[in-house]
Amino acid sequence: MVVNDLNVGLLREDFPILKRKVHGKDFIYFDSAATSQKPSRVISTVEDFYRNQNANVHRGVYQMSEIATEKYENAHRKVARFINASDDREIVFVKSATEAINLVAYSWGRENIGPGDVILLTEMEHHSNLVPWQILAKEVGARLEFITVDDDGELNLAAIKKLIKGNLKLVAVTHLSNMLGTINPVKTIADFAHENGARMLVDAAQSVPHLPVDVQELNCDFLVFSGHKMLAPNGTGVLYAKESILGNMRPFLGGGNMIREVKLRDSTWNDIPWKFEAGTQAIAEGIALGVAIDYLEEIGMEKIKLYEGHLVELAMERLSGIDGLVMYGPPPLKRGGLISFTIRGFHPHEIAAALDYQGIAIRAGYHCAQPIHEKLGISASLRISFYFYNTEDEIGTLIEGLSSLIKGSSP
Numbered sequence: 001m002v003v004n005d006l007n008v009g010l011l012r013e014d015f016p017i018l019k020r021k022v023h024g025k026d027f028i029y030f031d032s033a034a035t036s037q038k039p040s041r042v043i044s045t046v047e048d049f050y051r052n053q054n055a056n057v058h059r060g061v062y063q064m065s066e067i068a069t070e071k072y073e074n075a076h077r078k079v080a081r082f083i084n085a086s087d088d089r090e091i092v093f094v095k096s097a098t099e100a101i102n103l104v105a106y107s108w109g110r111e112n113i114g115p116g117d118v119i120l121l122t123e124m125e126h127h128s129n130l131v132p133w134q135i136l137a138k139e140v141g142a143r144l145e146f147i148t149v150d151d152d153g154e155l156n157l158a159a160i161k162k163l164i165k166g167n168l169k170l171v172a173v174t175h176l177s178n179m180l181g182t183i184n185p186v187k188t189i190a191d192f193a194h195e196n197g198a199r200m201l202v203d204a205a206q207s208v209p210h211l212p213v214d215v216q217e218l219n220c221d222f223l224v225f226s227g228h229k230m231l232a233p234n235g236t237g238v239l240y241a242k243e244s245i246l247g248n249m250r251p252f253l254g255g256g257n258m259i260r261e262v263k264l265r266d267s268t269w270n271d272i273p274w275k276f277e278a279g280t281q282a283i284a285e286g287i288a289l290g291v292a293i294d295y296l297e298e299i300g301m302e303k304i305k306l307y308e309g310h311l312v313e314l315a316m317e318r319l320s321g322i323d324g325l326v327m328y329g330p331p332p333l334k335r336g337g338l339i340s341f342t343i344r345g346f347h348p349h350e351i352a353a354a355l356d357y358q359g360i361a362i363r364a365g366y367h368c369a370q371p372i373h374e375k376l377g378i379s380a381s382l383r384i385s386f387y388f389y390n391t392e393d394e395i396g397t398l399i400e401g402l403s404s405l406i407k408g409s410s411p
Protein backbone atom coordinates (compact mmCIF):
# COMPACT_ATOMS: atom_id res chain seq x y z
CA MET A 1 0.00 0.00 0.00
CA VAL A 2 1.40 3.41 -0.95
CA VAL A 3 -0.23 6.36 0.85
CA ASN A 4 1.31 9.84 0.87
CA ASP A 5 4.40 8.46 -0.81
CA LEU A 6 4.98 5.90 1.95
CA ASN A 7 5.38 2.32 0.77
CA VAL A 8 4.00 0.70 3.90
CA GLY A 9 4.00 -2.82 2.45
CA LEU A 10 7.73 -2.59 1.78
CA LEU A 11 8.50 -1.03 5.17
CA ARG A 12 6.58 -3.79 6.95
CA GLU A 13 9.01 -6.31 5.47
CA ASP A 14 11.65 -4.80 7.76
CA PHE A 15 9.72 -5.79 10.91
CA PRO A 16 9.97 -9.55 11.53
CA ILE A 17 7.47 -9.52 14.40
CA LEU A 18 4.70 -8.27 12.09
CA LYS A 19 4.77 -11.63 10.32
CA ARG A 20 3.90 -13.51 13.49
CA LYS A 21 0.59 -15.17 14.22
CA VAL A 22 -1.14 -14.69 17.56
CA HIS A 23 -3.86 -17.18 18.50
CA GLY A 24 -3.59 -18.35 14.88
CA LYS A 25 -4.41 -14.89 13.50
CA ASP A 26 -2.26 -12.27 11.79
CA PHE A 27 -0.67 -10.13 14.48
CA ILE A 28 -1.99 -6.57 14.48
CA TYR A 29 -0.06 -4.22 16.72
CA PHE A 30 -1.81 -1.07 17.87
CA ASP A 31 0.30 -0.29 20.95
CA SER A 32 3.27 1.64 19.57
CA ALA A 33 2.70 4.44 22.08
CA ALA A 34 3.76 1.94 24.76
CA THR A 35 6.72 0.69 22.75
CA SER A 36 7.40 0.45 19.03
CA GLN A 37 8.37 -2.66 17.12
CA LYS A 38 11.97 -2.89 15.87
CA PRO A 39 13.23 -3.23 12.30
CA SER A 40 15.77 -5.95 11.42
CA ARG A 41 18.46 -3.31 11.01
CA VAL A 42 18.18 -2.28 14.67
CA ILE A 43 17.98 -5.87 15.92
CA SER A 44 21.06 -6.89 13.92
CA THR A 45 23.01 -3.83 15.11
CA VAL A 46 22.68 -5.07 18.70
CA GLU A 47 23.58 -8.62 17.74
CA ASP A 48 26.53 -7.50 15.62
CA PHE A 49 27.89 -5.37 18.46
CA TYR A 50 27.95 -8.28 20.89
CA ARG A 51 29.30 -10.71 18.27
CA ASN A 52 32.00 -8.51 16.76
CA GLN A 53 32.51 -5.26 18.55
CA ASN A 54 31.89 -5.65 22.27
CA ALA A 55 34.12 -3.45 24.42
CA ASN A 56 33.52 -0.71 26.93
CA VAL A 57 33.66 2.90 25.79
CA HIS A 58 35.87 5.81 26.90
CA ARG A 59 38.23 3.39 28.66
CA GLY A 60 40.41 1.32 26.40
CA VAL A 61 43.28 2.43 24.18
CA TYR A 62 42.86 -0.76 22.14
CA GLN A 63 41.13 -0.82 18.77
CA MET A 64 37.88 -2.55 19.83
CA SER A 65 37.22 0.03 22.52
CA GLU A 66 38.14 2.92 20.26
CA ILE A 67 35.71 1.76 17.57
CA ALA A 68 32.95 1.18 20.15
CA THR A 69 33.59 4.68 21.54
CA GLU A 70 33.43 6.27 18.09
CA LYS A 71 30.16 4.48 17.26
CA TYR A 72 28.62 5.37 20.61
CA GLU A 73 29.62 9.03 20.34
CA ASN A 74 28.42 9.10 16.75
CA ALA A 75 24.97 7.98 17.95
CA HIS A 76 24.90 11.09 20.17
CA ARG A 77 25.72 13.22 17.10
CA LYS A 78 22.89 11.59 15.15
CA VAL A 79 20.41 12.39 17.94
CA ALA A 80 21.66 15.98 18.11
CA ARG A 81 21.13 16.41 14.37
CA PHE A 82 17.73 14.65 14.48
CA ILE A 83 16.26 17.17 16.94
CA ASN A 84 18.43 20.06 15.68
CA ALA A 85 20.39 20.64 18.90
CA SER A 86 22.97 23.36 18.40
CA ASP A 87 25.72 21.33 20.05
CA ASP A 88 26.39 17.56 20.35
CA ARG A 89 27.27 18.07 24.01
CA GLU A 90 23.61 18.86 24.73
CA ILE A 91 22.64 15.20 24.28
CA VAL A 92 22.77 12.84 27.29
CA PHE A 93 21.94 9.16 26.85
CA VAL A 94 19.85 7.79 29.71
CA LYS A 95 17.76 4.65 29.98
CA SER A 96 14.31 6.19 29.42
CA ALA A 97 12.30 9.40 29.26
CA THR A 98 11.43 8.70 32.89
CA GLU A 99 15.08 8.71 33.90
CA ALA A 100 15.69 11.93 31.94
CA ILE A 101 12.94 13.77 33.86
CA ASN A 102 14.21 12.43 37.18
CA LEU A 103 17.69 13.61 36.23
CA VAL A 104 16.41 17.14 35.63
CA ALA A 105 14.33 17.07 38.83
CA TYR A 106 17.34 15.97 40.84
CA SER A 107 20.28 17.82 39.29
CA TRP A 108 18.60 21.03 38.15
CA GLY A 109 15.49 21.04 40.34
CA ARG A 110 17.19 20.64 43.68
CA GLU A 111 19.56 23.53 42.92
CA ASN A 112 17.01 25.89 41.42
CA ILE A 113 13.63 25.25 43.04
CA GLY A 114 12.97 26.20 46.64
CA PRO A 115 10.21 26.89 49.19
CA GLY A 116 7.16 28.59 47.68
CA ASP A 117 8.41 28.31 44.07
CA VAL A 118 5.94 27.17 41.45
CA ILE A 119 6.26 24.22 39.06
CA LEU A 120 3.60 24.45 36.35
CA LEU A 121 2.38 21.18 34.80
CA THR A 122 -0.81 20.15 33.02
CA GLU A 123 -3.67 17.82 33.92
CA MET A 124 -2.78 15.54 31.01
CA GLU A 125 0.76 14.56 32.05
CA HIS A 126 2.07 11.01 32.01
CA HIS A 127 3.03 9.89 35.53
CA SER A 128 6.69 10.28 34.48
CA ASN A 129 6.22 14.02 34.15
CA LEU A 130 4.22 14.30 37.35
CA VAL A 131 5.59 12.06 40.09
CA PRO A 132 9.23 13.34 39.98
CA TRP A 133 7.86 16.89 40.45
CA GLN A 134 5.59 15.78 43.30
CA ILE A 135 8.62 14.27 45.05
CA LEU A 136 10.70 17.41 44.47
CA ALA A 137 7.90 19.77 45.54
CA LYS A 138 7.36 17.86 48.80
CA GLU A 139 11.07 17.81 49.51
CA VAL A 140 11.81 21.51 48.93
CA GLY A 141 8.40 23.01 49.78
CA ALA A 142 7.54 24.08 46.22
CA ARG A 143 4.00 24.27 44.82
CA LEU A 144 2.56 22.41 41.86
CA GLU A 145 0.04 24.19 39.64
CA PHE A 146 -1.78 22.69 36.68
CA ILE A 147 -2.92 24.04 33.33
CA THR A 148 -6.42 22.60 33.01
CA VAL A 149 -7.75 20.63 30.06
CA ASP A 150 -10.96 21.75 28.33
CA ASP A 151 -13.80 19.61 26.98
CA ASP A 152 -12.05 19.23 23.62
CA GLY A 153 -8.94 17.80 25.28
CA GLU A 154 -6.90 20.97 24.76
CA LEU A 155 -5.04 23.09 27.30
CA ASN A 156 -6.83 26.14 28.75
CA LEU A 157 -4.01 28.52 27.92
CA ALA A 158 -6.18 31.61 28.34
CA ALA A 159 -6.18 30.96 32.09
CA ILE A 160 -2.46 30.30 32.39
CA LYS A 161 -1.48 33.72 33.81
CA LYS A 162 -3.83 33.34 36.77
CA LEU A 163 -1.95 30.22 37.85
CA ILE A 164 1.27 32.09 38.48
CA LYS A 165 0.78 33.48 41.95
CA GLY A 166 4.30 32.79 43.16
CA ASN A 167 7.76 32.54 41.74
CA LEU A 168 7.43 30.43 38.59
CA LYS A 169 10.57 28.31 38.11
CA LEU A 170 9.63 25.55 35.72
CA VAL A 171 6.95 24.72 33.18
CA ALA A 172 6.93 21.00 32.23
CA VAL A 173 4.46 19.94 29.54
CA THR A 174 3.87 16.95 27.31
CA HIS A 175 4.26 17.70 23.60
CA LEU A 176 1.78 14.99 22.61
CA SER A 177 -0.56 13.51 25.20
CA ASN A 178 -0.31 9.73 25.43
CA MET A 179 -3.99 9.56 26.46
CA LEU A 180 -5.80 12.33 24.57
CA GLY A 181 -3.48 12.47 21.58
CA THR A 182 -3.48 16.30 21.83
CA ILE A 183 -0.50 18.08 20.28
CA ASN A 184 0.23 20.96 22.62
CA PRO A 185 1.55 24.36 21.46
CA VAL A 186 4.81 23.93 23.38
CA LYS A 187 6.55 26.80 21.59
CA THR A 188 3.89 29.26 22.85
CA ILE A 189 4.13 27.77 26.33
CA ALA A 190 7.97 27.99 26.25
CA ASP A 191 7.71 31.69 25.33
CA PHE A 192 5.34 32.18 28.26
CA ALA A 193 7.74 30.36 30.61
CA HIS A 194 10.68 32.49 29.51
CA GLU A 195 8.73 35.77 29.74
CA ASN A 196 8.06 34.80 33.35
CA GLY A 197 11.66 33.89 34.14
CA ALA A 198 11.06 30.14 34.19
CA ARG A 199 12.63 27.17 32.41
CA MET A 200 10.69 24.96 30.01
CA LEU A 201 10.79 21.16 29.88
CA VAL A 202 9.08 19.32 27.02
CA ASP A 203 8.11 15.68 27.47
CA ALA A 204 8.51 14.58 23.85
CA ALA A 205 8.18 10.82 24.45
CA GLN A 206 5.19 10.67 22.08
CA SER A 207 6.23 13.37 19.61
CA VAL A 208 9.87 12.75 18.65
CA PRO A 209 9.06 9.26 17.26
CA HIS A 210 6.17 10.56 15.14
CA LEU A 211 6.76 14.13 13.92
CA PRO A 212 9.60 16.52 13.15
CA VAL A 213 10.85 18.12 16.38
CA ASP A 214 13.31 21.02 16.40
CA VAL A 215 14.53 22.01 19.87
CA GLN A 216 15.85 25.36 18.68
CA GLU A 217 12.55 26.25 17.10
CA LEU A 218 10.66 25.21 20.24
CA ASN A 219 13.23 27.13 22.30
CA CYS A 220 12.80 24.68 25.18
CA ASP A 221 15.45 24.32 27.88
CA PHE A 222 14.99 20.59 28.39
CA LEU A 223 13.42 17.95 26.15
CA VAL A 224 13.16 14.24 26.90
CA PHE A 225 12.18 11.16 24.93
CA SER A 226 12.64 7.38 24.90
CA GLY A 227 14.41 5.40 22.20
CA HIS A 228 12.24 2.30 22.54
CA LYS A 229 9.19 4.18 21.25
CA MET A 230 11.08 5.07 18.06
CA LEU A 231 12.36 1.70 16.82
CA ALA A 232 15.41 1.54 19.13
CA PRO A 233 16.01 -1.06 21.86
CA ASN A 234 14.77 -0.80 25.43
CA GLY A 235 17.12 0.93 27.82
CA THR A 236 17.61 3.93 25.55
CA GLY A 237 16.37 7.42 26.32
CA VAL A 238 17.56 10.95 25.71
CA LEU A 239 17.86 14.13 27.70
CA TYR A 240 18.42 17.27 25.65
CA ALA A 241 19.37 20.33 27.70
CA LYS A 242 20.74 23.68 26.56
CA GLU A 243 24.49 23.63 26.98
CA SER A 244 24.51 26.73 29.22
CA ILE A 245 22.15 24.94 31.64
CA LEU A 246 23.55 21.41 31.45
CA GLY A 247 27.09 22.66 32.00
CA ASN A 248 26.06 24.19 35.33
CA MET A 249 24.02 21.28 36.64
CA ARG A 250 25.34 19.08 39.41
CA PRO A 251 25.91 15.38 38.59
CA PHE A 252 23.02 12.94 38.89
CA LEU A 253 24.81 9.61 39.43
CA GLY A 254 28.40 9.42 40.64
CA GLY A 255 30.94 6.82 39.51
CA GLY A 256 33.18 5.94 36.62
CA ASN A 257 33.18 7.89 33.34
CA MET A 258 31.54 11.01 34.82
CA ILE A 259 34.72 12.22 36.57
CA ARG A 260 37.86 14.06 35.50
CA GLU A 261 39.95 13.46 38.60
CA VAL A 262 39.24 11.49 41.76
CA LYS A 263 41.00 11.90 45.10
CA LEU A 264 40.07 10.03 48.22
CA ARG A 265 37.95 12.86 49.55
CA ASP A 266 37.00 14.86 46.48
CA SER A 267 36.50 14.65 42.72
CA THR A 268 36.09 16.88 39.69
CA TRP A 269 33.67 16.27 36.84
CA ASN A 270 34.05 15.24 33.24
CA ASP A 271 32.82 17.48 30.41
CA ILE A 272 29.17 17.34 29.37
CA PRO A 273 27.48 15.13 28.35
CA TRP A 274 29.69 12.44 29.95
CA LYS A 275 29.35 14.08 33.38
CA PHE A 276 25.78 12.73 33.25
CA GLU A 277 26.61 9.26 31.91
CA ALA A 278 28.06 7.52 34.97
CA GLY A 279 29.12 3.89 34.79
CA THR A 280 28.79 1.54 31.83
CA GLN A 281 25.96 2.66 29.58
CA ALA A 282 23.71 0.64 27.25
CA ILE A 283 26.35 0.86 24.52
CA ALA A 284 25.00 -1.53 21.87
CA GLU A 285 21.52 -0.17 22.42
CA GLY A 286 22.72 3.44 22.16
CA ILE A 287 24.47 2.67 18.87
CA ALA A 288 21.25 1.01 17.69
CA LEU A 289 19.34 4.19 18.58
CA GLY A 290 21.55 5.93 16.02
CA VAL A 291 20.60 3.26 13.46
CA ALA A 292 16.90 3.74 14.28
CA ILE A 293 17.33 7.44 13.59
CA ASP A 294 18.99 6.70 10.22
CA TYR A 295 15.97 4.55 9.40
CA LEU A 296 13.43 7.22 10.41
CA GLU A 297 15.33 9.88 8.48
CA GLU A 298 15.34 7.73 5.36
CA ILE A 299 11.54 7.57 5.53
CA GLY A 300 11.18 11.24 6.54
CA MET A 301 9.45 12.48 9.70
CA GLU A 302 7.07 14.73 7.78
CA LYS A 303 5.85 11.71 5.79
CA ILE A 304 5.40 9.68 8.97
CA LYS A 305 3.35 12.48 10.52
CA LEU A 306 1.14 12.80 7.44
CA TYR A 307 0.58 9.07 7.14
CA GLU A 308 -0.35 8.67 10.81
CA GLY A 309 -2.67 11.67 10.47
CA HIS A 310 -4.38 9.81 7.65
CA LEU A 311 -4.75 6.65 9.76
CA VAL A 312 -6.15 8.60 12.71
CA GLU A 313 -8.71 10.36 10.56
CA LEU A 314 -9.82 7.09 9.04
CA ALA A 315 -9.97 5.29 12.39
CA MET A 316 -11.89 8.10 14.11
CA GLU A 317 -14.43 8.14 11.32
CA ARG A 318 -14.90 4.37 11.48
CA LEU A 319 -14.96 4.24 15.30
CA SER A 320 -17.62 6.95 15.44
CA GLY A 321 -20.00 4.51 13.72
CA ILE A 322 -19.85 2.07 16.66
CA ASP A 323 -22.76 2.30 19.02
CA GLY A 324 -21.89 3.45 22.55
CA LEU A 325 -18.27 4.26 21.69
CA VAL A 326 -16.91 7.51 23.16
CA MET A 327 -13.58 8.95 21.96
CA TYR A 328 -11.55 11.39 24.05
CA GLY A 329 -9.41 14.27 22.87
CA PRO A 330 -9.39 16.69 19.94
CA PRO A 331 -10.27 16.17 16.25
CA PRO A 332 -7.70 14.50 13.94
CA LEU A 333 -5.99 17.71 12.81
CA LYS A 334 -5.01 18.61 16.36
CA ARG A 335 -3.78 15.19 17.47
CA GLY A 336 -1.07 12.63 16.92
CA GLY A 337 -1.48 8.98 15.96
CA LEU A 338 -3.39 7.61 18.91
CA ILE A 339 -7.01 7.38 20.07
CA SER A 340 -8.38 6.57 23.52
CA PHE A 341 -11.99 5.49 23.87
CA THR A 342 -14.53 3.63 25.98
CA ILE A 343 -17.54 1.56 24.95
CA ARG A 344 -20.72 1.82 27.01
CA GLY A 345 -21.49 -1.39 28.89
CA PHE A 346 -18.01 -2.91 28.49
CA HIS A 347 -14.94 -2.79 30.67
CA PRO A 348 -11.84 -1.84 28.63
CA HIS A 349 -9.95 -4.93 29.82
CA GLU A 350 -12.75 -7.19 28.62
CA ILE A 351 -12.56 -5.68 25.10
CA ALA A 352 -8.75 -5.77 24.93
CA ALA A 353 -8.66 -9.41 26.08
CA ALA A 354 -11.29 -10.40 23.50
CA LEU A 355 -9.41 -8.58 20.70
CA ASP A 356 -6.23 -10.39 21.69
CA TYR A 357 -7.93 -13.63 20.64
CA GLN A 358 -8.28 -12.06 17.20
CA GLY A 359 -4.56 -11.27 17.11
CA ILE A 360 -5.12 -7.56 17.81
CA ALA A 361 -3.00 -5.89 20.50
CA ILE A 362 -4.52 -2.74 21.99
CA ARG A 363 -3.95 -1.09 25.35
CA ALA A 364 -6.44 -1.08 28.23
CA GLY A 365 -6.04 0.74 31.53
CA TYR A 366 -5.11 4.28 32.37
CA HIS A 367 -1.90 4.34 30.33
CA CYS A 368 0.16 5.90 33.16
CA ALA A 369 -2.12 8.93 33.04
CA GLN A 370 -4.54 8.40 35.92
CA PRO A 371 -5.36 12.07 36.70
CA ILE A 372 -6.72 12.81 33.22
CA HIS A 373 -8.88 9.68 33.39
CA GLU A 374 -10.26 10.89 36.72
CA LYS A 375 -10.96 14.30 35.22
CA LEU A 376 -12.90 12.62 32.40
CA GLY A 377 -14.83 10.60 35.00
CA ILE A 378 -13.59 7.22 33.80
CA SER A 379 -11.42 4.68 35.58
CA ALA A 380 -9.84 3.23 32.43
CA SER A 381 -9.96 3.42 28.65
CA LEU A 382 -8.91 1.55 25.54
CA ARG A 383 -6.15 3.03 23.41
CA ILE A 384 -5.04 2.32 19.88
CA SER A 385 -1.80 3.89 18.76
CA PHE A 386 -0.26 3.82 15.31
CA TYR A 387 3.12 3.86 13.67
CA PHE A 388 4.00 4.02 9.98
CA TYR A 389 3.85 0.20 9.77
CA ASN A 390 0.10 0.08 10.48
CA THR A 391 -2.33 -0.18 7.59
CA GLU A 392 -5.87 0.80 6.62
CA ASP A 393 -6.70 -2.92 6.42
CA GLU A 394 -5.65 -3.41 10.03
CA ILE A 395 -8.03 -0.63 11.05
CA GLY A 396 -10.76 -2.40 9.07
CA THR A 397 -10.07 -5.65 10.95
CA LEU A 398 -10.20 -3.81 14.29
CA ILE A 399 -13.54 -2.20 13.46
CA GLU A 400 -14.99 -5.57 12.41
CA GLY A 401 -13.63 -7.14 15.60
CA LEU A 402 -15.12 -4.43 17.82
CA SER A 403 -18.46 -4.48 16.02
CA SER A 404 -18.82 -8.25 16.28
CA LEU A 405 -17.84 -8.22 19.95
CA ILE A 406 -20.50 -5.67 20.72
CA LYS A 407 -23.16 -7.43 18.64
CA GLY A 408 -22.17 -10.82 20.09
CA SER A 409 -22.76 -9.55 23.62
CA SER A 410 -25.99 -7.67 23.04
CA PRO A 411 -29.11 -9.42 24.20
Ligand SMILES: Cc1ncc(COP(=O)(O)O)c(C=O)c1O
Binds near residue numbers: 099203
Ligand atom coordinates in the same frame (compact mmCIF):
# COMPACT_ATOMS: atom_id res chain seq x y z
C1 LIG B 1 4.07 11.15 27.30
C2 LIG B 1 5.00 10.15 27.94
N1 LIG B 1 5.97 10.57 28.76
C3 LIG B 1 6.84 9.73 29.33
C4 LIG B 1 6.76 8.38 29.11
C5 LIG B 1 7.74 7.49 29.80
O1 LIG B 1 8.54 6.81 28.91
P1 LIG B 1 9.51 5.64 29.43
O2 LIG B 1 8.61 4.58 29.98
O3 LIG B 1 10.23 5.20 28.22
O4 LIG B 1 10.37 6.22 30.45
C6 LIG B 1 5.77 7.87 28.28
C7 LIG B 1 5.63 6.42 28.06
O5 LIG B 1 4.59 5.92 27.76
C8 LIG B 1 4.88 8.78 27.66
O6 LIG B 1 3.89 8.36 26.86
